[in-house]
Amino acid sequence: MYPKKIKETDAIFEHLAQVHSQARADGSVLRVSLDAKAAVAVGPFARRGTSRVHVQAADHDFKPDEVLTPYGIFLPEQDETYLYITPSKLTADFMVDCLRAFWNTVQPVFRSSKPCCSTWTTAQKITLAALSLWLA
Numbered sequence: 001m002y003p004k005k006i007k008e009t010d011a012i013f014e015h016l017a018q019v020h021s022q023a024r025a026d027g028s029v030l031r032v033s034l035d036a037k038a039a040v041a042v043g044p045f046a047r048r049g050t051s052r053v054h055v056q057a058a059d060h061d062f063k064p065d066e067v068l069t070p071y072g073i074f075l076p077e078q079d080e081t082y083l084y085i086t087p088s089k090l091t092a093d094f095m096v097d098c099l100r101a102f103w104n105t106v107q108p109v110f111r112s113s114k115p116c117c118s119t120w121t122t123a124q125k126i127t128l129a130a131l132s133l134w135l136a
Helices: 009-025 092-106 124-134
Strands: 033-034 040-042 067-074 080-086
Touching: 033 092, 067 092, 080 092
Parallel strands: none
Antiparallel strands: 033 067, 040 067, 067 080
16 A cells, blocks of 8 residues: 655645745736546436436436446636537547637737746647647
């Protein structure tokens, strides 16, 4: 069994606190949080909700009408959420498409923003550079 905390844990979180503090202080850094949630089966299923009208619910959800996966981009400093939904499995292509749509929406407001990546690996920085070229 793996330990819940490794010896470097405190140092890692201290470093993250510094990076977050620097990002908050730098007006040109746009901080975002990306998150996907579990897929949701869509159909006439009972989920212990209430309704004012009588609704016939299926007793099992083996064959949903559709399965949707929510994906969100959250701006913590602005307290704004951008929600995207895919009717398929969550893929890297979908996430990049969401980032592109998100950036096209918010770019006029955040023209001077840059990504905060001082702690990123070289591979992450190369991916970001490629994504930046693709979004341009």
